Amino acid sequence: MTTGLADAMTSHEVTYLEAISQALDEEMSRDERVFLMGEDIGAYGGAFKITEGFLQKYGDHRVLDTPLAESGIVGAAIGAAMMGLRPVVEMQFADFISCAFDQIIEVAAKNHYRWNAPVPMVIRAPFGGGVHGGPFHSECPEGWFFHSPGLKLVAPSTPYDAKGLLKAAIRDPNPVIYFEHKFLYRRIKAVLPTEDYIVPIGKAEVKRTGGTISVITYGAMVHLALEAATVLEKENIQLEVVDLRTLIPLDKETIYESVRKTSKAIMLHEDNKTGGIGAEIAALLAEDCFDSLDGPVLRVAAPDTPVPFSTPMEEFFLPKASDIVAAARMLAAY
């Protein structure tokens, strides 16, 4: 199989997955403080093969296969980060991050606030459904961390953003959870710049401009929104797709600018509906953009259930382009 490692510095198309590998490889080459920890990331190259070849290239002092113990791994990364290293931890699946919740929330997130000790580390969390993973290999756990001050959260939707945001996360002086969407790993490709670049944390991007309705989303849902936009274009409903890219700190300016232009907003996420990021953005729009709104702020999100396994159930669970189309038609009528 082809990995990002082999493809670094070439100019042909790379997948989202290869973009992540390239970012890790380039940052490890650039900065000897960067090292990797995780389950099965060494000889096996990781459950998704993102670190294939890294053990041979960087050795077992910088590519550490760990015991199966997420709390211990994250705790150790925190300690190493405080001593001046730049650990990048791989959660085999984002779902397993619940085992490390305490270390992330109580230690990593509060450390600098409490006693001024920076914790520059990255936790890579392969998240999201559509891959027949069932309740423990499909979760979108970003909402848990969205409510916890001290963490930065990013969730790229394209190979360009995947690479640039991971590099920015590794260089950031704070703990960053990097939500990489498993559904996108091998499904999208792009030609990336050959020179070093980052995508700054805290900057959303309008992935499609349109004047009728703002769809505010992130991760794999960006592509769903773009698909819905193509359908709605024929009906003269122009969606503007705002890709948050960073969830914390939220780029309110870009969100507000879009909504003040379109006067209508749909929040779209794959995470459960209740208490999700869409709810927070809806509240922000009510507080700060009320005068600009010409209709209710809508949410298209997964129902409040675990992610089911069986194909018809998972298809029912995941937001679909048709859900966005229906919501947009309803909202456009206001």
Added chain:
Amino acid sequence: MDLSVVAKDITRTDLLHLYYYLQLTRTLENRITALYRQGRIVGGVYTSHGMEAIAVGYAFALQSQDVIAPYHRDMGAFLIRGITPGEVIAQYLGKRTGPTKGKDGNVHIGDLKRGVIGFVSHLADNLPVATGAALAFHIRGEPHVVVTNTGDGGTSRGDFHEAMNFAAVRKLPVVFFCNNNQYAYSTPVRNQMAVANVADRATGYGMPAEIVDGNDVAAVYLAARRAIQKARSGGGPTFLECKTMRMHGHSEHDPAKYVPQALLDEWKKKDPIVKAEAMLKTLGYADEAYFHDIEERVKKEVDAGVEWAEQSPLPDGRETLDGVFATEAEVAS
């Protein structure tokens, strides 16, 4: 502890320093308790009363670039690492001059410049963190050691297991202390674990362990020194169970009526300061007049600390909003 071994392995100067830190710890914590009873300190007060020898013993065995990840009964370790009595009181009073500038209270003291990793209330959380600090030394090939500590109760947590296991697998330069003071809040050790000694837990990780008299500062110091030297020279981690007794409540609000009086009476005779004084007298290193001088000296130091802390400013309420995130400049070096 065999005094001929003490005489051979520890210098008189070091023993007198150990004694000084025992007294400074006791006097400072007694003052904190008094301030709490007067209502001048709000929030929890956690002391190492009767257990001072553990933190004093292990911290004294460390070198300047080593790191500690202490728990809440390790006052002596803070003092040895250079946190002053004034800073400790300022922390308890929520003053801006405390190590956390009012953001956190009591013994949640951290300062990387002095090699102190801040304590987290969730017991055993600092054990994986200590393991990670040791991992950084291991990766960089630096000859530094990390010492961490937790109570008997803390060893029931998964983080204890995960840290011990990881440290043993990677042979990391970390020494795990356990202050077995027989009670985790109100829960006696027999309801905490089915093994006879906490040290028995280490076997499951393939980690060498020792049981130490936690009220004998010379014994703790020598055991710490051996384990630290072993870790420094690449020999991997060690687990040291220090047997002791918590002579006060979990926190100063807790009268600890669940602890049998006979047990406290028995352990009062083994008080670490009384023990240290007997040892120093038998070795001919010090006499009552010396002990009295040290008591006066540490009282003055604590008085000065209280005065400085009380005169220090409180933070402004708006400082609540500062410091959630670190800046680039802080990690630039």
